[in-house]
Amino acid sequence: MTDRPFPLEVLKALKNGEIRKANEYIGGHFFLEGDVIRGRQLGRELGFPTANIRVPDPSGIMIANGIYAGYATIGTRLFPGMIHVGNRPTIQGAGFSIEIHLFGFSGNLYDQTIRISFVEKLRDELTFSSLAELEEQLKKDRDQSLALLQPLFKET
Numbered sequence: 661m662t663d664r665p666f667p668l669e670v671l672k673a674l675k676n677g678e679i680r681k682a683n684e685y686i687g688g689h690f691f692l693e694g695d696v697i698r699g700r701q702l703g704r705e706l707g708f709p710t711a712n713i714r715v716p717d718p719s720g721i722m723i724a725n726g727i728y729a730g731y732a733t734i735g736t737r738l739f740p741g742m743i744h745v746g747n748r749p750t751i752q753g754a755g756f757s758i759e760i761h762l763f764g765f766s767g768n769l770y771d772q773t774i775r776i777s778f779v780e781k782l783r784d785e786l787t788f789s790s791l792a793e794l795e796e797q798l799k800k801d802r803d804q805s806l807a808l809l810q811p812l813f814k815e816t
Contacts (some may be wrong), residue, residue: 677784
């Protein structure tokens with residue numbers, strides 16, 4: 661993000677989930693920063709632990725709900741991952757969240773500030789009939805994210 665307001669074209673692209681277009685306008689990857697807070701830890705139970713970002717006012721979030729390929733900046737290191745923005749419709753009463761599952765990261769991020777950068781939208785939020793169905797979709801999202809992010813994170 662930036663200290664100055666985004667042009668209308670960028671805001672419209674973000675609200676429509678057109679992250680590639682927004683990133684082209686910005687000339688980089690759109691990002692959000694926030695403190696990592698403790699969540700319900702359901703992702704951990706499904707094999708996809710997430711860093712949940714504190715969102716004081718969800719109405720101020722300018723990016724469309726959905727699942728995105730992206731990465732987190734933690735200190736000076738970048739970690740690829742998949743990002744969820746939205747209401748977690750499969751989990752009754754879960755409420756709005758922004759969270760990222762980081763590939764290849766292990767450690768405690770609670771109370772740290774991280775930056776989440778958005779590369780591409782994978783899909784809209786979906787409601788699943790079971791947690792097993794959600795877990796299968798998360799595996800597909802992971803594979804798609806890894807394929808999309810591989811050019812950014814390939815070793816040179």
